Amino acid sequence: MLSRYLAGSIVALKIASTLAAGVQFAGINIAGFDFGCGTDGTCTTSSVYGPVPSIPRSGGDGPGQMKHFTTNDKFNIFRLPVGWQFLVNNQLGGTLDATNLGQYDKLVQACLTTGAHCIIDIHNYARWNGGIIGAAGGPTNDDFSGLWKQLATKYAADSRVVMGLMNEPHDMPSISDWAGSVQAAVTAIRGAGATSQMILLPGDVYTSAATFVSGGSAAALAAVTNPDGSTHNLIFDVHKYLDSDSSGTHPACVRNGISDAFEPLVTYLQSSNRQALVSEIGGSSNPSCLQYVCEALDFMNQNSKSILGWVAWAAGSFPADYVYSLTPHGDTDVPIVTQCFAGKFEGGIGFGSATDTVGSDTTGSNTAGSDTTGSSTGSGSTTASSSTSGTGATPSSSTSTTSGGTTQPQPQPPPQPIPINGNRPNSTGTAVSGGWQYNGQQLQSQSPCKPNYAAGNVATSKNRRSNPGKARLEYEAEQ
Known part of the structure; x- marks a missing residue:
């Protein structure tokens, strides 16, 4: 009873994480098919290095990584970023290119083979070569929904395929217009027969967890529905990085993001009976990130009725010296995976299952009600410690109050290449x-x-x- 109560309430960090039910999903982004994509939606297909050894221009062993992560870390979800241009061979409004889709599908099938959920993520920032979806001069809603209709048709038979509509929209001229574009894609996906899959709805401002509610994305996207008027399996998609400018580019973390991002988000989700997935969160193995990322994940575990889980950034084709690389070294994980991303996850035991109902139904022709997910019936306790060791320091501007006291300011480590x-x-x-x-x-x-x-x-x-x-x-x- 206590764990069920905590799972549905915003819980202070001083309450032990072992009392929480825990999230349903945890996993890793497997990047590479998105390489060459910029925030203006320009994707250079010659820069793609797909993380599949058996294809041309391969950049990493995504299948091997996913096998490692599911076997060693019990992860059960992977996000597979890909550029829109790559899938249609640079033909806006065109059909899926058989060769390029075949290469990407090797990664999708390798993911499905692990038994995990697999997020198809169009990594274009709500743009195509500088033009904004739904705005003058940009891709039309028909272009966008047409892409998703084709993808949904291909993957409709597998409920573990998650439709990640768009990576990090930003600077959208109208959030209500963007919600209209999202609605067009949802309608196309459901109309193509993909009725059992989760669909991730991203907001403006790079779908920041910190601004998802205050910036109006939550309210606008709450109006997006399935064709039957329900919001079943329509999940809000949010990102959060914990470095100094929230860009996900620095080796040190300066905050846990709870008070400024996750608490307001959970308050909204509880009041509206909706759910979110954090499809990007990251950090290096700097001790500051080991502390703050672990604290953020503790909070998610404690509010798992509202937050379904996390997908860490990133492995795939990134080299080992990339600042946020999560690529295993042989069969050994980097510390932030061991201590935080895997250490705070118990493989979904007691947290719900892949067949649980997620999302909420708020309207219907005859009745009104809600579907909830992942009621906590098992122990699912988190046992890993967020304590850290080794070299590194927290930024000079940062202090953090925890159950053990206050972390004292430390010098900022020098910039990394x-x-x-x-x-x-x-x-x-x-x-x-x-x-x-x-x-x-x-x-x-x-x-x-x-x-x-x-x-x-x-x-x-x-x-x-x-x-x-x-x-x-x-x-x-x-x-």
């Missing part, structure tokens, strides 16, 4: 005056981690992405 790669294993790029430098050679055009931003203008690009995001690794095409 930002990894770039391609045909240059273990290479790094460094910000220098007037641009970016790679192995002593000046790069004139783009930041290696923020495609489509002018080199030498790092501050501007960070300000434009002042809410959740992450460093993007842009692979260079073969010369």
Whole structure:
């Protein structure tokens, strides 16, 4: 009874996490098919390095990673980012390209083979080559819904395929218009026969958990319904990074995001009988991230009736020296996976199952009511500790009150080189005056981690992405 009560209430961090029911889903983003996509929705298909060894231009062993994560860490969900342009071979409004879809489907099928849920994530920031979906000069709602109709038709038979409509919309001219685009996609998916799958509804401002309610995304997207008028299996999609500017680019974390992001979100979700999935959250294995990320996940476990789970950023084709790389070293996980992302998850035991009802039905022709998910009937306690060891420090501007006292301010660690790669294993790029430098050679055009931003203008690009995001690794095409 106590764990059930805690699962439906906002719980202070001082209450032990072992009392909570725990989230239903936890897993990893398996990146690579999204490489070359910038925040303006331009995706360079020649920069794609799909994380499947058996395909051309492979960048990592996604199938092997997912097998490791399900076997060793009991993860049960993976997010598989892909660029819109790649799927349709750069033909807006066109049909799915058989060759490119075949390559991506190898990753999807490898995911399904593990028994996990698999999120198809269109990684285009609600854009196509600079044009905003539903706005003048951008893709039409028919273009967007047409893509999803084709994908839903292909995957309609498997309820473990989750439809992640769009990665990180931002600077949308009208949130109500964006909700209309989302509605068109939902209607197309359900009309294609994919009636049992979860659909993830992303908001504006990079679908930031911190602004999802206050920025109006929650209210606008709450009006999106299935064709029968219900909201069953329509799940809000949120992201949150815990570094200094919430960009997901820095090795140190400065906050746990609870008071400014997750508490307001959970309050809204409880009052409206809705649910959310945190499909991106990340951190390095810096001790500050081991503390703050673990605290955030404790909070999610304690409010698992509202927050279904988390999907960490990222493995796949990222090299081991990428600041947020979660790629295992052989059969060994990096510390933040061991202590936080896996350490705070008990594999779904007692947290609900893949066949549980998720989402809420708020209207109907004859009755009104709600469907809830994952009632806590098992112990599902979290036993891993968020204590840390090793080198590193929390930022100088950060303090955190926990059940054990207050973490004292520590010096900020020095900036880390930002990894770039391609045909240059273990290479790094460094910000220098007037641009970016790679192995002593000046790069004139783009930041290696923020495609489509002018080199030498790092501050501007960070300000434009002042809410959740992450460093993007842009692979260079073969010369």
